[in-house]
Amino acid sequence: MDHYIQDRPDPPFEETYKDLFLKHSITPIAAIPKATAVEEWELPVVDLGRLAGDQEEDERQRCKREIAEASKEWGFFQVVNHGILQEILEEMRKEEMKVFREPFYKKKGDKCMNLSLSPGSYRWGTPSATCLRQLSWSEAFHIPLTDISSDCGSPKLRGLIISTFKAAVV
Numbered sequence: 001m002d003h004y005i006q007d008r009p010d011p012p013f014e015e016t017y018k019d020l021f022l023k024h025s026i027t028p029i030a031a032i033p034k035a036t037a038v039e040e041w042e043l044p045v046v047d048l049g050r051l052a053g054d055q056e057e058d059e060r061q062r063c064k065r066e067i068a069e070a071s072k073e074w075g076f077f078q079v080v081n082h083g084i085l086q087e088i089l090e091e092m093r094k095e096e097m098k099v100f101r102e103p104f105y106k107k108k109g110d111k112c113m114n115l116s117l118s119p120g121s122y123r124w125g126t127p128s129a130t131c132l133r134q135l136s137w138s139e140a141f142h143i144p145l146t147d148i149s150s151d152c153g154s155p156k157l158r159g160l161i162i163s164t165f166k167a168a169v170v
Contacts, residue, residue: 007103011124044070049081092160
């Protein structure tokens with residue numbers, strides 16, 4: 001394998017989805033209508049501060065319903081007033097970026113080689129795409145809670161997660 005390609009951090013989208021690109025023609029930019037309506041949506045925002053013990057019970061129940069509705073309709077939502085210090089979030093972001101900048105060959109596979117991530121923690125692409133409209137760029141990793149007390153993941157990131165839990169609990 002070419003040394004340059006091997007050391008690139010990006011997943012091999014072109015190589016993996018080559019058949020989709022060949023099978024489906026791509027509309028030239030000049031043929032796309034200039035005035036295309038784009039629908040804009042606001043991401044649901046849930047204030048977790050309303051779950052605190054000093055809040056009224058009906059306010060806590062309303063917050064729980066919002067979480068359930070956002071999960072059902074969107075599959076995700078933004079949280080505010082979660083109690084995690086901004087400094088910890090910034091440090092976690094730096095550690096996450098280190099993972100994404102690693103060469104792809106270190107991130108793929110069950111063991112995530114030198115990164116010590118759990119099997120299945122790193123994901124990319126759209127494995128079930130059958131046409132170009134279903135194809136979306138994505139690269140993600142998650143750290144299961146069981147990894148926090150194990151040897152998986154970077155020690156710094158694990159320490160940040162533990163700090164986060166301690167800060168949120170206190």
